[in-house]
Amino acid sequence: MSSPEQWTHPEPGAGPAAEAAQPSPEQVIAGLRATSEGGEELTQLLTPEGERVHSSQFDPYIADIDDEALRGLYRDMVLVRRADREANAMQRQGQLGIWVPLLGQEAAQIGSGRAMRKGDMAFPSYREHGVAYTRGVDLKEVLGIFRCTDHSSWDYKEHGFHPYCIVIGNQVLNATGYAMGQKFDGKVGDDNGEATVTYFGDGATSQGDVHEGFVWAAVYDAPLVFFCQNNQWAISEPTERQSRLPLYQRARGYGFPGIRVDGNDVLACLAVTRWALEECRHGNGPVLIEAFTYRMDAHTTTDDPTRYRLSDELEEWKLKDPIERVRAYLARNGGADHEFFDQVQADADAFAADLRDYCFNMPEPPPERIFSNVYAENSPVLDAQREEFLSYLDGFAAAGEH
Amino acid sequence: MSSPEQWTHPEPGAGPAAEAAQPSPEQVIAGLRATSEGGEELTQLLTPEGERVHSSQFDPYIADIDDEALRGLYRDMVLVRRADREANAMQRQGQLGIWVPLLGQEAAQIGSGRAMRKGDMAFPSYREHGVAYTRGVDLKEVLGIFRCTDHSSWDYKEHGFHPYCIVIGNQVLNATGYAMGQKFDGKVGDDNGEATVTYFGDGATSQGDVHEGFVWAAVYDAPLVFFCQNNQWAISEPTERQSRLPLYQRARGYGFPGIRVDGNDVLACLAVTRWALEECRHGNGPVLIEAFTYRMDAHTTTDDPTRYRLSDELEEWKLKDPIERVRAYLARNGGADHEFFDQVQADADAFAADLRDYCFNMPEPPPERIFSNVYAENSPVLDAQREEFLSYLDGFAAAGEH
Amino acid sequence: MANEDIQKLTIGKAINLGLRRSMEANNRVIVMGEDVGKLGGVFRITDGLQKDFGEQRVLDTPLAESGIIGTAVGLAVRGFRPVCEIQFEGFIFPGFDQIVSQVAKLHYRTQGKVKMPIVIRVPFGGGIGAVEHHSESPESLFAHVAGLKVVAVSNAVDAYWGIQQAIDSDDPILFFEPKRLYHSGAMRTEVDTTATPDPLFKSRVVRPGDSVTVVAYGPSVKVALDAATAAEEEGKSLEVIDLRTLSPLDLGPVFESVRKTGRLIALSEAPSESSLTSEIAARVQQECFYSLEAPVLRVTGFDTPYPPAKLEEHYLPDLDRVLHAVDRSLGW
Amino acid sequence: MANEDIQKLTIGKAINLGLRRSMEANNRVIVMGEDVGKLGGVFRITDGLQKDFGEQRVLDTPLAESGIIGTAVGLAVRGFRPVCEIQFEGFIFPGFDQIVSQVAKLHYRTQGKVKMPIVIRVPFGGGIGAVEHHSESPESLFAHVAGLKVVAVSNAVDAYWGIQQAIDSDDPILFFEPKRLYHSGAMRTEVDTTATPDPLFKSRVVRPGDSVTVVAYGPSVKVALDAATAAEEEGKSLEVIDLRTLSPLDLGPVFESVRKTGRLIALSEAPSESSLTSEIAARVQQECFYSLEAPVLRVTGFDTPYPPAKLEEHYLPDLDRVLHAVDRSLGW
């Protein structure tokens, strides 16, 4: 496998070193904006300082979240962050072709992921490792994609977690169709209803497919939660390049509710997503949620964010870290002690070590995989191609050349 | 040319005759809705009964419309309706392959079309014969498309009227790019500003491209008026199949103004479009206008609307005819007398006769046209194909077979 | 055999009846597209289905092709078997990304865990005197995309069975229908609805002959057969093969025929550049290298956009152009 | 000749410099796409352009390919000469309808009144160890669409001139760039910026030889040349032709070469079915019917979606597969 470095970086010495980023005034403003609290309409239940904000509308949706449950959410976030950092490091060590970090988006993903139930379905993009984890997908399975041994491997049905999707926004229509199917199957209308959550980014909102998803879901009353993680950036482009208005307001033009939630607040993400899912289960879907969060790392391991954003911006957002506020809340209110936090850290380290072990020992995929599962039923043309190629390969093996 | 009848109709005797339409309750409701006045938010300056409604916001935009000017608008509408009916008839006589009637949409098209100025540009779909006329395009040129002798022929630049577009909605993005160009060229910002109007239907609003046009135009502050003629139907589908909300409200999600105008009121269409164009010229674009109107004829000459809608609906809309209300207003207020109306009718008949003459005598296009203008610069491969084919044809001519 | 088992059907009616049979046999089959419900489609191919199967199984969708195909993907994931109608082939392109990135690849992406039993029905081809975008032949684009299967029917019997077989298949299938023949009385044929149909993905010799082989598909099969009849009068015997499936191509019968005749004409309305007829020529020259007595010749649409319909009689390969190619081949 | 007139450039830098020259020469040239501005594109091909030409000539667009191409059409109507960047070839499909229905057809539709001087730059091909949709070769799809021209560059000199020639052309051009070679030091070449470039739409013999002809384009030209070097050691002399333009194909030099060698290998990373290599085979077997001593053989990607990158070394035609085909051709 050739170096993925080639994606974006000239070879060393190929030209002048990348210049230091010189963000424009527009970027500075964008940065400052991004560090705001997301505006008046932001739903928040836990402040960055770890104080609980009460909401008559949303508190009922987290009435069951006692200290133990909150410790669970905390642990989830720490584990997926640790796994994320490990994967990032493994990419640097050449074990993964690329990694797409979720750093900073743990609350949005764990909160919304934990809001789903067994019969629900999630349609992710490519950054939802945290959601995958909440759906019971072993993160080892996620690694295969980024090690480039497969394009995806988990059992989507068992986990209620569709394959990753790399083409921006087009999974949103697939999710819409799935949710329509839930409705057609009579699974909508009461507390036992099923629903679907589809994930996409701020950049994706510009794609025609996302709009068509809005149109279809509205027209067919699909039980679908559009969960937009607005992490402020689409690679190098700030959200202002996609919209004049806060993204949650997009829903107003279609006639369904849109809401902005603090994407760094796991309680708010859980509550708001549960609320939205309830609406959908009862036939009042769809709902758009904009989770206002921040991509704390690069877009992917091939990206260099210093070219387009100020480090100040990151510093501001660090103050709103999704994990720290839960830790502060638990510590302050006696919901957890040092021992607990240490244990979680140890669990996370073990979790990461396990991933690492697995990754380093992952077997190379066999050449036949190229030809497998192109079709469900066979294709004589392709069968012939496979046979010809495999016997060509055998020729090398026989000649000792391979 | 084989019979365009084949498009949709089984050959006679091929099966049971089409059953009488049996609209569902949903359709009946849709029909009733459609006959409403378009809701409280409808901007109307002339009622179906021909009474002038005053508007402090929009009256200034038609301050110059004295009786003479109004007679002009009346004449425009009568002429294009007459031409439309003539073309429809010519299709029945086999002179056109198909015709796309504008019947009922005269006010929307003449009003908006007359709102444009010389430097403005229009991007039509395929039903905007009335707009074409206001832009100085000879309707004879439009006939070529429907007689299938060419795909379009007028000078788009001279007329500020882009070619027709048949793929639903994708011209909206082209219009957006053009309007961005007007801005980049420094033609926006004052009374002399330029602007663009793009036309599309209610059905088109579902297309991804229309959404992307909204996103782009908003982000680039493009001087673009999105002129949606909501004629209540996309072939057989009522507007409810595209949206939960009135279409003008779609703009709310993007952060620019949307407005619903009585599309059968030429004064309101003129005033509202002028207002929207002024906004755009001054850099406050884009603007969405929903012209609430009705497709009084079939979708095209190959369509049979009795299969999907009630004739009652049409009867209701006839009461809101765009031409009759102007006639009533002019007659009642002494703005025109019988002589005028008779003269207009005579002009219209002559206009139609001229079209008819032209159409019946249109020369067949030469076979070389197949190969012409595929590229601006030549293609040796295609040149060879043309030479080969033309000499093959010559062979027939020589052999007296052709 | 009951009388109603054998029906004289046009191609359009045959597809309509085939759809009906599939919907009766499996309640997960749903039909979706623009105007397919109340109106029965602009060609009336879905006529009567919504009335009998309801609005939840025959969906008049919003007007957007990416939406039609993209939601069909999700419905397929949910276990439905969607049959999408694209109103005219020229309007499939807004849905191209969903076809290429999702429909074609999901089974591969998931190592077989997600099946894509979607049929995308596409009325295609020219000859109906229509305006732009209503007469094209884009099938080669789909044949080039791995993960899709592509079928083109030429007659009522294949239309009746083919649509049912396509719906039964767990693979995504682009199903091209010869629109100018939909309601042609000349193509009305007896369809024995109790027969055992030929397999979907096999080509078929539809007229034996021994001097030149002509391979065609969809609406061009009729042109080839007409040419064969005309050629016969001149004492030339054409063997006509209906490809039936465009991907994966079943060229066995073509190779066999060419080994006999030594000459091949590949016929299609589509532009020739990088097309199915290119593929046929490429494979035949390789497989039958020593049998060919003349190069494979192609009779196709030109490499131009589809012209104004007044010119389509020149654009579309007709009997004369086929015969001309036959003469060139024989005179090589 | 001034020293700065001759620069040693990678392919990536050559395109960057070519873009700069075009933007300097004509202020109607604008660059648009995702991340092309501040970031200089994910491959840095537009690096520095926004800084020097401003935000109105180098547009960081919203994230939607149909929007990029659709607005470029309107800008072209307005008299601009847009150069669109598609971030990776696998993301061009949401823009396919605009390309097929507007970009390719507007000039024809308007009988020449509307020109479409649009360049769509597409990094293509595999070999970078990437995830899905980042390594494909969809060029055949565009070669099949009449009204488009398609170019694929293989080296820095053609990259530097080709992008400028493409921008100068009044026709819409899909400009395919070999992404895995963008920053390859091995491909760094002296580019004489004062030279007179070869015409854009001409293929070229890049290595003469006499036993077998190999025709390739884009990143495969390097593979062909490497194979020729290896073959030489075995005493086989390959003639390598760089197609350079994929539509309209300039096959004159290929015919000439095949008349000399009697053998042809067509090389491409793309799947073979209904592809450019099919077209090459189809035309060569017709034009060189009596010269061919073996059938035209194709060495291509397989007819599968692009596999996980750990397997791409098997998927991509390499030197060994070319040599294997050479042996088969010689042994026919």
Ligand SMILES: Cc1ncc(C[n+]2csc(CCOP(=O)(O)OP(=O)(O)O)c2C)c(N)n1
């Ligand atoms: C259709 C398409 N175009 C371009 C890309 C390349 N690309 C990958 S991620 C990305 C930015 C996405 O931004 P956003 O939607 O905000 O999601 P985020 O990565 O921030 O989670 C782009 C342009 C793609 N994957 N698909």
Ligand SMILES: Cc1ncc(C[n+]2csc(CCOP(=O)(O)OP(=O)(O)O)c2C)c(N)n1
């Ligand atoms: C992309 C595309 N899909 C389908 C069609 C076929 N078609 C032509 S007109 C039409 C309905 C359009 O309805 P609307 O946008 O309301 O415009 P109207 O015809 O009512 O003016 C359809 C489906 C098309 N031309 N383009």
Ligand SMILES: [Mg+2]
């Ligand atoms: Mg983002």
Ligand SMILES: [Mg+2]
């Ligand atoms: Mg309409």
